[in-house]
Amino acid sequence: MSRRAFGGVLGASAAAVGAVGLSAAQATPKLPQSPAAQERPFRAAPARNSPRPNILFVLADDLGWADLSSYGSPHIKTPHLDRLAGQGVRFTDAYSGSATCSPTRISLYTGRYPGRIKAGLDEPLEEEATVGIDPTHPTLASLLRESGYATAMIGKWHCGFLPDYSPTRSGWDEFFGNFSGSLEYYSKLSSVGEYDLYEGDVQHKDLRYYTTVLTERASEYIGRRHDRPWLLNLNFTTPHWPWLAEGDVEEAARLEKLIKAGGPEGRMALGHPDGGSIDTYRRMVEGLDQSIGTVLAALKRSGRERDTLVVFSSDNGGERFSYSWPLSGAKSTLQEGGIRVPTIVRWPARIDPGQVSHEPVFTPDWTATLLEIAGTRPKASHPLDGTSLAGYLLRGEDAPTRDLFWRVRGERALRRGQWKYYRAAKDKAPLRDGKDQLHDLKQDSREWADRSAHEPALLAELKAVWERIDAELLPYPSSE
CATH class of the missing domain: 3.30.1120.10 (Arylsulfatase, C-terminal domain)
Structure with missing residues (x-):
């Protein structure tokens, strides 16, 4: 069974189970107080002079709409992301560009519907895929680099495989991460048993917990002395399966053994049909929150926090152990639970804290928005499908109607x-x-x-x- 088929089965079953379970739980327990309770409706701040910002775009993997405490989770505690929301704008009606990993990433990097390129028709790209983002296609990174930005990607790419496709061929100066859609968090093995941690286009050995490794790399990049503004796409694989929190080394070793054994069972080992729990998922999301807190602390130490625009989002809705009440559906579906995602924006120099926006937005909008804020235009040959929110966020204009x-x-x-x-x-x-x-x-x-x-x-x-x-x-x- 392919990852696409496997994910579709899981998404459908998760939607069905979630609908039944959540219907029975309509008497939701009182939620703990969070920054969301102190928010006010969004209003653009008066115009202020500021340099072109650094851009830190943090993407979680399969994180559900209500998996953060500031979005209503009754059992997952995410103080760092809640604090980020309290320092900026929390979007309640934000969406991913598609219902699975690689199409959404394509929509972010190109600013266009995934179906405009062949790679976007695979939902998602599998390890045997021979398509990807063509290196000649303009991307967020290539356009920003042309306008003077340093560009880096740390984490999951999932938009094509070597030797033809790579972030360093599509506008990112630096890449440290994985090419495939998933990997075992310790051994770094993909579902086909290949080691999948790279620096540039060369394998890099590090057998520590992957989320920790990415956190260290991102903190190091932010802490450098940069002589120009930068774009950092920080793409965690957390909380995508396999369900492994830091320290779950025995279960990681079992999965590694299955993957190396090959065959159908090995191919499906990363899908982890016999593993995981609500508590493991909680630990994964809380670990992600801690990692983001570490990265944001590095940003503060760099002295560039005020002039850095931070966006946090997810590539699609949640899966088996995700909490998305009251939404129906899950990853792989176009119901709200499959595409509505938590999204937070912070830019201290230009956006006031403690706000909430109910305007519908989706992934390609952020591409258009970031390009406009950076003073960069898309190529006429590749018009964007996203709509810039810069006027709404910065100039007090009405949110775009589309x-x-x-x-x-x-x-x-x-x-x-x-x-x-x-x-x-x-x-x-x-x-x-x-x-x-x-x-x-x-x-x-x-x-x-x-x-x-x-x-x-x-x-x-x-x-x-x-x-x-x-x-x-x-x-x-x-x-x-």
């Missing part, structure tokens, strides 16, 4: 304001019959009240918009 579009095989979604057009894939949501639906997310974030019979004209309009955008993209191979 439609957010998603597609995965057999499934479609489009959001306009409070309304969401959605069609489920029959094999992922058989109870929904694969029919066109309309949901009022302001009233029903769980997406169970289908309003299509009450708003047939709006449903038809949103469906037509979705199909117009879809017609501009590459088609999925007919065999799919």
